[in-house]
Amino acid sequence: MPFYVFELELVGNIDESLDALYEAGYDDAVVGGDERGGSAGFDREAGSAIEAIMSAIDQAEACGLEVVGVTEDxxxxxxxxxxxxxxxxxxxxxxxxxxxxxxxxxxxxxxxxxxxxxxxxxxxxxxxxxxxxxNPVVLETAHACSVIDAAIRTRRGLRDLPDEDRAKVVQLVA
Missing domain, CATH: 1.10.10 (Arc Repressor Mutant, subunit A)
Structure with a gap:
């Protein structure tokens, strides 16, 4: 399986979350930050770039951190x-x-x-x-980062919209 290189932007107390992140599977990441947030850079083996990035997002969110972006793009x-x-x-x-x-x-x-x-x-x-x-893996990763970053930013933006407007944007994305 190939390795995918990408970085997540995180919000939350990184210092308090380090042990939980490692236990959740961040043994393939370099994590840095403080009580306000930080980033995690990955070299993650997976079946696809989407699988690699989504698993890292799921693990961060399970540890109480918010993922606000995927960089590399x-x-x-x-x-x-x-x-x-x-x-x-x-x-x-x-x-x-x-x-x-x-x-x-x-x-x-x-x-x-x-x-x-x-x-x-x-x-x-x-x-x-x-x-x-x-390299096809680099190309795949760049596209996955771009799409997932847009989805994350859309998800965050939807929180601030009134229900009727949120439904319209969700329909557009679907």
Missing amino acids: LVTLGEIAERAGRTLAAVENWVKGRRGPGGFPEPRVPRPRAALYSWADVSTWLSAGGVVEI
Whole structure:
């Protein structure tokens, strides 16, 4: 079975939960934080990325922590270069359309100095365009992190909606 690398953002007292997390199965995670929350970075063996991430979420929630995000998805141009094994100049050429198949993904968080891109979008673009061969497990993990993170954020947002609006959003997601 493959190993999936991802990170969960947690809210709750990490210090008080460390023993319970380990007992629940976090022996494959590096956990850090304090009484307000923190993160857990995983290198988890599982049948799929979804299975790996969901099992980690279930274990955290069973220990009384709230999972507020799954990261591994938003990356800078420098991180794209590092993951792709290319130079920053090569990545900038892809972004500007001077190299590669064109149509480089737009940043999710546009900023003048350090825009953030979706690794799921970028890795798909790299793989589909034949620009860089991406390990299928890495590609699967990036997509799973992106989808599960969106689901977690939606779940948290639903709590604040009136019942009639919540039902509409749930119908949209279903």
